[in-house]
Amino acid sequence: MSYDDEFMRRAKYISDIAHVELDEILRKVEEYIEEMGGLIKPDGALSLIAMELGVEISSETVKKPLLRLDRLVPGMRKASVRGRISKIYGVIEYVNRSGERSERAELRISDDYGQADVIIWSQSLVDEVKRGKLREGDEVLLSDVRVASRGGRIVIHLSSDSKIEVLSRGVAPASEVISSTEEIYGREGEEIDFRGTVVRTFPVSEFMREDGRKGRRGSAIVQGEDGGTIRVLFWGDKASYSENLKPGALVTLRNFRVITREDSVELHSTLRSSVDIEGGIETIEATVLYKFPEESSLLGKKFLDILVEIDGELAILRIWDKWVDLLRGMEPPFIVRVGPIFRRYDDLLSLSRSGNLEIVEIVDRKVKDIEKLARSLKYKRVPIGEASDGFREFRGTIIGISEEAKVSWHCPLCGARVSYEYGSYSCPNCGPLERAIPLLYLSLTLDDGTGVARVMVFGRNAERLLRMSTEDVIRRADELGQPFHSIPTDELSAEILGREVIVRGKATYMEGGLVKVVLDEIEPVDYSSEVHSLIREIEELWLGAEGNENSDG
Structure with a gap:
């Protein structure tokens, strides 16, 4: 029919x-x-x-058929769309054409085919947002809307004639905070939340807009947990944020737009952007009980994690550069006065780059078996399938290895990945360079029966696994005629595939259930130690249950 x-x-x-x-x-x-x-x-x-x-x-x-979000075209009027609210940015004040202060509300909706920003101009609808009538996760029907574009992206406008109907209540999606610069690529035009460490800041500058008004711009370089960096630009009133940032500060950039410029990406502030700076703790006294192996970042910045006791509580504290040099050669325990310190997003404490560390007293006694305790405090042992973000320890079997070990090249000033053309290097942030820093890396796949982890192996750890220096890998790649400096991992694959190992490092839960780990330590399973640990755990559980029974009786 x-x-x-x-x-x-x-x-x-x-x-x-x-x-x-x-x-x-x-x-x-x-x-x-x-x-x-x-x-x-x-x-x-x-x-x-x-x-x-x-x-x-x-x-x-x-007369107003529902339209999919990917079918919206600028210029449409009286359209009707349905979607789920994925983010509510809130109410924003602005000056209207009459020069009066007014309000608008902004949110984002999505359906199975795409997403779009929504700007609400109607004061009655803005009031509904302010009263909490709309929530993230709600499925809504928007009627009599106008479709326009902003920066190449579709924007839905609601005026006084428009309507919002809540079709069903939903659960607010978990707020995604990105901490790896690799995850920013491919998200052009999206507004994201990004967490990282400030590497460098630049003075706020003024410029003249096309309409003759003065504008302000600030910028900074922020490093993600993967070692990569990204340029962040603060526009207009948001430029003041860059004046409050200091190198070493841990920040969360909220609602910053991803902008692509040639081969690099940047984060730009919008009217909805905000910056959270991790709060600090005043100077304290702490007893240093253990020092983890000294490490260095891609830019050569030295850092050291130490186990400390603060007012009866144990914590891991990270210190930097000259303070690493100060403690080199010193054997714990000893007492230090340190601060200001910050609680990082991964639950470690960190000494501010501008902070101070002073040795107060040498303690004349030794602490037994402290290394194992320190590791267990820093790296919590969990099954891969139950892992959350943070420093973790996994026991599993190596079931895969990347086909090649590769060398990437990075800027010595900001750490960004650089390109190589016409015999010279070029950084997306700093421009042409005379030299670049090589970084050797490969990946392993670990399976513990509850989940799968992708283990990223960088620098010295990669050299230890390959038993080759980075320079040897570059030389071998040149011999093989590999222009991008990569070598096959056939020999290593035959050696370690199927081995059961303990892996420690910084874990991040990825979409699809995969866990990514940046490797700190890897070692074969000590079955004797594992058995003793299991026996102790069973004894504690049994004795605990027995004690509870006795107390009840």
Whole structure:
């Protein structure tokens, strides 16, 4: 049976609102017509089906078919769309054309086909946002909206004639905070939350806009947990944020837009952007109980993690550069006065780059078996399938290794990955360079039966696994004619595949259930130690249960 366009629009509207397949709606229409011997027309049958499904049809709704978000085109008016609120940015003050202060609300919706920003100009609808009538996770129907574009992205505008109807309540999606610069690529135009460490700041500058008004711009280089860096630009009133940032500060950049410039990406502030700077703790006294092996960042910045006791509580504290030199050669325990310190997002404490560390007293006694305790405090042992972000320890079997070990090249000033063209290096942040820093890396796949982890092995750890220096890898790659400095890992693969190992490092939970680990330490499983640990755990559980029984009795 064939139907005209008007009928199909009505049927599609019922299908969308009632979440019933369009084919099922049409099948029921035919059933009604057949049951009544042709005495009812298709439009009448459709009206009966709408009543059954609880969908109200009016001439108004029929004229405004629902549109998928990927079908929206700038210039559309009186359109109707349905989507789920993925983010509410809140209410923003602005100066209208009359020079008066006013308010608008901004949010983002998404459906199975795309996403779009929504700007609400109607004061009554803005008030609904302020009263919490709309929530992240709600499925909403937006009617009589206007479609425009902003920066090449689709934007839906709601005026005083527009309507918002909440179709169903939903659970607010978890706020995603990105901490790896690799995850920013491919998200052009999106507004994201990014967490990292300030590497460098630049003075705020003024410039003249096209309309003759003065503008302000600040910028900074922020490093992610993967060692990569990204340039962040603060515009207008947001430029003051860059004046408050100091190298070494841990920050969370909220609602910053991803902008692509040639081969690099940047984060730009918007009216919705904000910056969270990790709070500090004043100078304290702490007893240093253990020093982890000294490490260095891609830019050569030295850092050292130490186990400290602060007022009876144990914690891991990270110190930097000259303070690493100060403690080199000293054997714990000893007492230090240190601060200001900050609680990092991964639950470690960190001495501010501008902070101070002073040795107060040498303690004349030794602490037994402290190394194992220190490791267990820094790296919590969990199954891969239950892992959350942070420093973790996994026991599992190596089931895969990257086919090649590669060398990437990085800027000695900011750490960004550089390109090599016409015999010279070029940094997306700092421009042409005379030299670049090589970084050797490969990856392993670890399986513990509960999940799979991708273990990223960089620098010295990669050299130890390969038993080759970075320079040897570059030389070998040149011999093999590999322009991008990579060598096969066949020999290493034959040696370590199938081995059961203990892996320690910084873990990040990725989409799809995969866990990424930046390797700190890897060692074969000590079965004797594992058995003793298991026996102790069973004894504690048994004795604990026995004690509870006795106390109850």
